[in-house]
Amino acid sequence: MPARAPSPFAHAAAQPLDATVALLARFRGDPRDAKMNLACGTFVNPRGEVPLLAAVREAERALAAEAHPRDYQPMAGDERLLAAARDLLLGPALGASMRHRLAAMQALGGTGALRLAAELLQALVPAAPVYVSRPTWGNHAQIFEAAGFAVREHPYVDTATGEPDFQGMVRTLRDEAPRGAIVVLHTSCHNPTGFDPSPAQWMALADVFLERGLIAVHDIAYQGLGDGLDEDAHALRLFVARGIPTLVAHSLSKTFSLYGERVGTLWVTCTDPTEARHVGSMLQRRVRTNYSTPPVHGAAVIARVLEDPDLRAAWRDELAGMARHVQAMRRRLVDGLEQAGLPVARRQLEAQKGLFCFSGIPADVVDRLRTEQGIYLPRSGRLCLAALDPPGVRRFLDALAAAWAIAA
């Protein structure tokens, strides 16, 4: 018998999981009945279930009744989804005026849009460094590194005070970042901190982008879960209207509660229709060689909801209800923390927006919550407000007071 050739996979090394993914796996393996998951990044009810929105259910019923055949989509994806998403992101007036200067693609969620954006930028400006906020969503740096970029950080939160460090961010982008650098921005509901720049600060940032020729990657994953659909897109519209080279990575996962369908869109603002065509063709080449064409179902559902006036109104109401729920839980939590005399900065917590509370709970207390009470949140202290209801807030506060007293 000839000697068996050595395995080509012998050098494969197990890769560490993302900290969040690893924590969720630990939660699933925890046998305690009363365990509580506040680590999730999805809008879940207090039983940990992702809701199926009524508007989505209706749209699915209608599509099932029509029984559409499942041909391949064009590489750019569902045109109706793209038209509706453009309106959502830019508003009808700016969207229409930019129509011929945009390269647009349906993408595999916000993550897929970011990866496509990173691959496009790597082909066009490979030497530009990519700046992300410290802290940021755990996947940002990995995605841009996987595409070949050097990733750097700019300050976002002052670690000593826990306050937003807007001046530090501006200083780094204006004085340290080379001309033409790429900057990943959270358009609204910054993950994990919940701190968003004010409209005046966005204006000042836009000045820095124009002065330094920076390229913006707007990551918008929570539109409508902060102050409202238009308000949450304000920063993006400002950048586009001011002519800053902008890519938009748009996730529809949270806003339609359709995480597993992987629907998102990617937009690139170009200077003229020819440039937009060229950029579009570069994106299509990347789609073709990765997965050929994007999936049909989730995109068709979302397009149906957004095109049908009744379904759209129902969706807006449900989304607004989700936003109200997290706002109410934030207020309850902040009041409770203060009443319990825990050392948290009320003003900071109240200034935050979106799904998460960046609580400032120290890592050793987070560890005690997990080991002693079965309450899971990441060591950054970010907790998912959607996973709480009034009894959940009470339970969390009692557990926190106990864990903090022991840890102190």
Ligand SMILES: Cc1ncc(COP(=O)(O)O)c(C=O)c1O
């Ligand atoms: C800031 C941010 N961007 C992008 C995403 C990814 O979205 P998707 O699930 O659509 O890939 C997330 C998801 O948690 C996020 O928080």
